[in-house]
Amino acid sequence: MVNFRSFKFDTNRLLNPLLFLALTGLVAWLLLAAAYSVRGEFRLGVGELGDQPYITGFLNDEIGQNPARVRWTGSTRQPSDNLAHGVVTLPLSLNPDTTNAVRVTFRGAQNQDPPTLQVFVNGVKAGESRADPGAFKTAEFSIPRGAVPSGDTTVVEIQTPVFKPEGDSRYLGVQVSNVTVETSPFFRRPPLEALLAGWLYAVGLGLLLMKFAGAERVIWSAVAGCAALVPWLLLPSLTPSFLNLWYTPFYLAGLGGLAALAALVAWRKTVGNALATFLERLETSPRLARNILLAGILLYCLYALFIIVQMDYIGHADYADNAVAARNIVQGKGYSLDYAAQFYEKYTLPRPADTWPPLQPFLIVPFYLVFGPTVWAAKLPNLFVAAALAYVIFHYGSRLFNRRAGLAAALLSLIAVVPAFSTSPAFFESIAYPINDLPFTLLVFLNFGFWLLDFKLKKPEGRGQRAVGRGERADDSEAVPPVAFEEVTEPGLGIPATHTEATSSKSTIGETVTTEASSGEAATTEPETQSKAAPAPKKGWLVQLTDPASKWHGRGQVVIAGLLAGLLFLSKPSGGVVLVGLGLWLLWRKYLSAEKIWLPWRTIFGWAAMTLLTISPFFIRNLLQFKTFFRSTESWDAWITKWNPPDENIYNLFQPFSNTPLPGPSKLLEYGWDNNLNAIINQFRRFFGHLLDGQLLPPLLIGLALLGGLVLTRRPGRLLGLLGASFLVYWLSFSILWHYEPRYYLFWLPWAYLLGLYGLTWLYDKISANNPVEPGENRRRVGAWLVIIVVALLAVPGVQALVDDGPLYTRQTGIVLAADWLKENTPSNAVVMSRNIWELSFHSQRQGVMTPNNATLDQVKEVMRVYGVRYIQLDHLNDDDRVINRQWGQRQALWNLLDRNKDKDANFKLVYDQNDYLIYEWNGK
Numbered sequence: 050m051v052n053f054r055s056f057k058f059d060t061n062r063l064l065n066p067l068l069f070l071a072l073t074g075l076v077a078w079l080l081l082a083a084a085y086s087v088r089g090e091f092r093l094g095v096g097e098l099g100d101q102p103y104i105t106g107f108l109n110d111e112i113g114q115n116p117a118r119v120r121w122t123g124s125t126r127q128p129s130d131n132l133a134h135g136v137v138t139l140p141l142s143l144n145p146d147t148t149n150a151v152r153v154t155f156r157g158a159q160n161q162d163p164p165t166l167q168v169f170v171n172g173v174k175a176g177e178s179r180a181d182p183g184a185f186k187t188a189e190f191s192i193p194r195g196a197v198p199s200g201d202t203t204v205v206e207i208q209t210p211v212f213k214p215e216g217d218s219r220y221l222g223v224q225v226s227n228v229t230v231e232t233s234p235f236f237r238r239p240p241l242e243a244l245l246a247g248w249l250y251a252v253g254l255g256l257l258l259m260k261f262a263g264a265e266r267v268i269w270s271a272v273a274g275c276a277a278l279v280p281w282l283l284l285p286s287l288t289p290s291f292l293n294l295w296y297t298p299f300y301l302a303g304l305g306g307l308a309a310l311a312a313l314v315a316w317r318k319t320v321g322n323a324l325a326t327f328l329e330r331l332e333t334s335p336r337l338a339r340n341i342l343l344a345g346i347l348l349y350c351l352y353a354l355f356i357i358v359q360m361d362y363i364g365h366a367d368y369a370d371n372a373v374a375a376r377n378i379v380q381g382k383g384y385s386l387d388y389a390a391q392f393y394e395k396y397t398l399p400r401p402a403d404t405w406p407p408l409q410p411f412l413i414v415p416f417y418l419v420f421g422p423t424v425w426a427a428k429l430p431n432l433f434v435a436a437a438l439a440y441v442i443f444h445y446g447s448r449l450f451n452r453r454a455g456l457a458a459a460l461l462s463l464i465a466v467v468p469a470f471s472t473s474p475a476f477f478e479s480i481a482y483p484i485n486d487l488p489f490t491l492l493v494f495l496n497f498g499f500w501l502l503d504f505k506l507k508k509p510e511g512r513g514q515r516a517v518g519r520g521e522r523a524d525d526s527e528a529v530p531p532v533a534f535e536e537v538t539e540p541g542l543g544i545p546a547t548h549t550e551a552t553s554s555k556s557t558i559g560e561t562v563t564t565e566a567s568s569g570e571a572a573t574t575e576p577e578t579q580s581k582a583a584p585a586p587k588k589g590w591l592v593q594l595t596d597p598a599s600k601w602h603g604r605g606q607v608v609i610a611g612l613l614a615g616l617l618f619l620s621k622p623s624g625g626v627v628l629v630g631l632g633l634w635l636l637w638r639k640y641l642s643a644e645k646i647w648l649p650w651r652t653i654f655g656w657a658a659m660t661l662l663t664i665s666p667f668f669i670r671n672l673l674q675f676k677t678f679f680r681s682t683e684s685w686d687a688w689i690t691k692w693n694p695p696d697e698n699i700y701n702l703f704q705p706f707s708n709t710p711l712p713g714p715s716k717l718l719e720y721g722w723d724n725n726l727n728a729i730i731n732q733f734r735r736f737f738g739h740l741l742d743g744q745l746l747p748p749l750l751i752g753l754a755l756l757g758g759l760v761l762t763r764r765p766g767r768l769l770g771l772l773g774a775s776f777l778v779y780w781l782s783f784s785i786l787w788h789y790e791p792r793y794y795l796f797w798l799p800w801a802y803l804l805g806l807y808g809l810t811w812l813y814d815k816i817s818a819n820n821p822v823e824p825g826e827n828r829r830r831v832g833a834w835l836v837i838i839v840v841a842l843l844a845v846p847g848v849q850a851l852v853d854d855g856p857l858y859t860r861q862t863g864i865v866l867a868a869d870w871l872k873e874n875t876p877s878n879a880v881v882m883s884r885n886i887w888e889l890s891f892h893s894q895r896q897g898v899m900t901p902n903n904a905t906l907d908q909v910k911e912v913m914r915v916y917g918v919r920y921i922q923l924d925h926l927n928d929d930d931r932v933i934n935r936q937w938g939q940r941q942a943l944w945n946l947l948d949r950n951k952d953k954d955a956n957f958k959l960v961y962d963q964n965d966y967l968i969y970e971w972n973g974k
Contacts, residue, residue, distance in 0.1 A: 253309040364484070497771060746798075910971075
């Protein structure tokens with residue numbers, strides 16, 4: 050065994066690289082801070098080259114006369130408010146201690162009534178001016194002090210009425226050629242992207258210079274690399290203003306990449322050897338791999354925590370459902386909800402929760418007890434679950450494959466982007482919103498890993514003992530201790546692991562471990578020695594359950610297996626489908642496998658009994674509350690969602706609210722065979738469409754995973770059999786009986802990454818293997834570069850998504866502002882109707898009811914009377930949301946209210962109108 054404590058840092062080797070990185074980082078920061086701080090005017094030539102990163106709400110650039118290029122504000126579709134919104138986002142901060150101003154150069158259309166242009170800075174109106182038809186004018190507006198941002202961006206919005214020219218499909222506002230923000234110099238921190246780009250450029254140039262000047266010239270190379278930044282920072286002052294080069298990072302990022310690439314080419318041998326050594330040390334040093342994992346988890350969790358503490362929004366539908374249920378538990382209302390989200394029966398609010406099993410709400414409860422029922426406290430459980438998931442992937446991945454694959458799969462899974470689900474990393478999205486996908490993924494992994502590696506079962510021939518010679522390998526995986534007789538055991542049902550310690554004399558539930566002496570070996574022990582031996586200390590129950598030498602060890606394993614299975618079901622009902630696949634795999638191993646396992650039926654029954662015991666409180670609660678073991682609104686949704694789209698039909702009125710009977714299997718007869726078969730085929734078509742388009746997994750990962758499965762030599766039938774059986778049962782069940790959603794398949798992500806990364810490490814081992822034709826060092830470097838490039842290709846999209854989308858989670862949310870208004874301006878017992886009743890109820894702390902779909906205004910009012918509704922909240926006001934498959938498509942009865950009472954209805958009074966969110970007060974008539 051390697052003594053890792055003997056490893057010491059070579060300070061002489063580390064000092065120079067650390068000094069180089071620190072010096073380039075410090076000098077680059079100082080130069081960029083100076084470049085940003087000395088500027089007092091920021092001009093954007095709208096329509097000129099390089100303006101695209103800063104603008105939204107503008108049409109394509111066109112030829113002008115003076116200036117040369119311009120853009121119209123407007124859109125290709127008629128806006129709901131008949132206004133053009135041209136937005137310019139300038140990545141700069143204004144000096145709060147001086148007078149700031151904004152100048153806009155614009156003109157109106159010829160032969161049109163001159164429109165009035167309004168300018169807003171960071172949401173605060175700065176002024177207005179009337180456009181001149183056919184002639185450019187420049188208007189200057191003072192920026193109110195309340196509009197000065199505290200961050201690094203300034204948003205200038207230009208609003209004008211729109212018109213539609215004859216023969217043109219566009220809706221136009223005004224032509225804009227220039228937007229200038231005037232402030233005065235003051236200290237500005239360089240934005241993060243600018244700092245990273247500048248530092249990368251300085252490091253790349255410095256390393257390139259060091260290659261030719263000598264490795265000992267560290268300080269000179271660092272300073273020279275930073276000095277190369279100066280010309281680029283001066284470039285905006287030396288080039289024509291219409292080139293829009295004033296914001297350095299947009300071109301410096303590309304230059305930094307080129308400089309880094311040049312440095313890598315120059316140092317390719319040194320870096321390649323270091324990478325190869327690093328990859329080999331990952332496999333031989335458990336501490337190194339574990340420390341990298343823990344550091345990665347810590348950084349990920351700190352970033353996630355930084356984001357979620359700034360979020361004001363709990364999340365939509367199921368996300369808010371969990372948070373409301375947890376809040377009611379803490380407040381002593383039981384496992385209940387404050388709203389009626391569907392119309393399958395009449396409720397008395399608050400009502401018993403009947404949507405999801407309770408694991409996610411109960412995970413939130415302890416955090417509510419400590420921190421209170423806040424938005425960020427509801428998101429904390431999944432933060433810990435994500436950290437646990439990464440560690441479990443590494444733990445089992447290292448034992449199943451190797452440490453390199455386990456480490457890379459654990460970290461890449463955390464940042465994996467599933468475009469069909471979200472533009473953000475899938476598991477990060479599950480942290481930002483308290484949904485049960487993360488706990489479900491963790492519990493599936495624990496169930497599979499436990500049965501693959503931890504559950505010790507005998508083979509049929511192992512019921513007795515056989516002789517094992519010295520050095521012979523048992524189960525083709527581990528060296529056998531030099532003893533004469535040994536009970537044949539199996540280290541789990543899965544792949545024998547390189548890092549799994551040798552085991553012997555393990556018993557399962559109901560077994561009695563027997564030992565036989567060989568050739569009278571036991572008889573050589575003298576009675577006197579035996580009589581003088583001290584009695585064995587008595588072990589506690591926990592030690593006996595976990596001690597492989599104890600007869601209770603097998604029983605303890607059954608308890609753990611049942612507990613994991615029960616928690617899996619409590620996290621999602623589909624856990625039962627996964628367990629069916631696991632059970633089929635066990636039966637195959639017991640009866641059909643070439644190497645059969647000894648799995649007594651009493652063990653299977655014990656596992657099932659412990660599973661039922663774990664979920665029994667939930668079943669008993671349902672039996673007392675609903676007179677049935679399992680109750681979910683999805684038992685009705687199932688006959689609508691897939692078979693009778695759009696999904697909004699699950700919010701239709703059913704008996705007793707209308708004459709429409711509750712949906713059930715009989716609905717399939719109404720839909721017809723053609724519709725039913727087409728609905729099923731569509732689920733498979735959507736799945737394969739997303740898979741082949743790279744919307745579920747990156748194509749590169751799919752190829753590597755296939756390779757990993759093909760080259761898996763350690764009993765591949767066990768792992769692939771388990772994954773294959775479980776996936777097939779799950780996939781067929783959901784496609785035929787339920788429906789396809791990308792997030793239903795997120796829990797397979799870690800396994801795909803493990804197989805893919807194992808395939809990659811197999812390639813590395815083959816490439817770097819000794820070859821008499823080519824020197825080994827070259828092959829090691831090639832293999833190491835291949836691994837790093839592939840891992841980078843898999844990691845960059847996730848890292849980029851974290852950087853880009855992370856700040857988006859922290860923006861103010863319109864429905865939260867509307868809910869805050871309700872909380873402050875309505876009685877505590879007020880009942881609100883909303884299409885987004887889950888999150889509105891959570892944030893407003895008001896009871897509520899769903900806005901009925903496919904109902905007349907009289908039917909809507911009747912529902913409001915039944916539940917005592919006084920307020921109705923509306924949003925998504927655009928015409929696009931009124932097509933048949935969107936949320937307002939079949940709610941025509943409310944279109945008048947969506948249009949802000951275009952045809953006045955005296956019974957509804959508009960009391961809130963902000964950010965495209967409306968609230969009406971109803972007088973009950």
